[in-house]
Amino acid sequence: MKIGVMVQEGPYQHQASDSAWEFVRAALARGHEIVGVFFYTDGVYNVNRFMNPPGERVIGKRWSELGAQGIPLVACVTDSTYRGITQEIAVPNAKISGLGNLAEFIQQADRFVTFGD
Amino acid sequence: MKIGVMVQEGPYQHQASDSAWEFVRAALARGHEIVGVFFYTDGVYNVNRFMNPPGERVIGKRWSELGAQGIPLVACVTDSTYRGITQEIAVPNAKISGLGNLAEFIQQADRFVTFGD
Amino acid sequence: MLFTVNKSPYLRGNLEGCLRLAPAGTPLLLYEDGVYAAAAGTRVEGLLRQALASHPVYAVEADLKARGIARLIEGVRVIDYAGFVELVEQHPVVPWL
């Protein structure tokens, strides 16, 4: 199936980002196509490339690795602008772009799952 | 009196940062001394200098202005490192530093107030 | 002690939780989404009436206005941020976030 995902919280503070990542990996393992992961509201913090937690999972890097496999990763441009996240500081394979991407993902997906608080 | 403040959430997503700012202004207006504002957990996002909300309150700038009045603003260095916030991208008058600052603020303050979710 | 509550009483247990522990006479401050508890005639009015029976209850005006809450339960004292600060002058804060 084609599955779309939205993440509404930033890394570390809430489990949402971790749960979304586990879900995406499990969906890929079952042969599904992830049409995209849309990072909305505080979720845009997930694509900050400067996360550097000592001895810990690096959430931005994990997402970037999924992006390298061809999964579209988009952080909402408006929310990013509010919060000081720009394309320059985004991890590789993540795009800062408009809400239209969310609409596209939904329109392409057979299922859509949101992770948040 | 001497009053210390902790902020546990980032800007915009939750009202915590707004409430803390209103409280600090009102406390100053009543002649109190704010011994410091400590930004902890997602609160560290408050000091990002690149926030740029079109036609909206710029929360980082508001804090920086209070810092210019001599109020110590400290964002937890560990949480900042986790989340990709560094001294270079911090607003003027905000310092990325250790949890010891929180302990100092508490030790100096007659009252301590936390804003969060 | 000043107990502060910033959560909606419909979806969160914060108000109920702090009422269990706050000794009679201790003031209670509602702010942010906590001010929804002060609206008259709702399903949770009983909870706030229980609070008012034992505690002075304050609600922040700017938060009431933002949310368009006009009809308050009788006895709730509306204060501005200066009033919030005054309460903090008088009492150490117990943030029931």
Add this chain to the structure above:
Amino acid sequence: MLFTVNKSPYLRGNLEGCLRLAPAGTPLLLYEDGVYAAAAGTRVEGLLRQALASHPVYAVEADLKARGIARLIEGVRVIDYAGFVELVEQHPVVPWL
């Protein structure tokens, strides 16, 4: 429909809220702090027993293990993330965040 609940039943009304609207037979997935509802013998056990009377109830194993929840209410089905995905294959998701 698959209702998903990720909040503790002690401090949040999410589980109760979605039970009011979920038609009988609709599966319910507990994950993150939502899995606390699956623990046996607690004050909120009645809520989950009510859920089990009308719904298949699933709980994510990794979240149970993280929290050290060992004794579950009988009838709760423990699944891994692959099982979560299987449920999503079968049902559109209603996230009751």
Add this chain to the structure above:
Amino acid sequence: MEHGEPRGEPSGAPPRKVLVLMRKAPYGSLYNWEGLQVLLIMGAYKMQGLVDIAVAFVEDGVFAITQGQDPSSLGMKAIAKTYPALPDFEVDRFYVDGQSLADRNLTLDDLVIKPEILDAAGMARLLAEQDAILPF
């Protein structure tokens, strides 16, 4: 459990049914402001026949559409006032959970729009019709 069957390609398929589900209160957090932005963009996709879009107000989500909101002294944008303009953006299917209104001592007269009031069974049917539900 077994796999569901994939559907066909979306092009040429009927419009995806999308519901924005507002469950949180405004101002204390940003979520339902963000849900409002999603409604606006979905309206544009509805115009192209790609999605069908509706919004439901449940639990504290009903506070999003109450009259008299004035967050100006907090420097925040008013949320409710945008709703009456949504039909201009092709968003015109509004639903509200009757129990949630009653619990909060609200009636249609207290709201800035006139959503269709649904009982629990009606709300469950609405949820069941959707391809995608976006919570705010």
Add this chain to the structure above:
Amino acid sequence: MEHGEPRGEPSGAPPRKVLVLMRKAPYGSLYNWEGLQVLLIMGAYKMQGLVDIAVAFVEDGVFAITQGQDPSSLGMKAIAKTYPALPDFEVDRFYVDGQSLADRNLTLDDLVIKPEILDAAGMARLLAEQDAILPF
């Protein structure tokens, strides 16, 4: 209402009484991990006689100290296992709300430390003694 009187300078003053109040569950959010970091730093200040530090577990905060936690498959750090080491960092005053334990079908035997169990009145007294309460 009238202004309270400022206290004297803290140097030479008795140590500030600080309570970390754990009310949230671990893993779903980071708060009580962060509270734990505060306990560790406060221990260092206690050694200097500047603060007195205690921790109370109330409501879902009691889940922070249950036995058997294993978040390794989620790639997260275990939280509970740090608590037994806290006395080495000068943090040794642990309190738990008895009602919160009972509500969750927990007893002292289920916990990684042995906090003093307080009833509602005892917990209220503990809260009333503090100069600063830090919620997590």
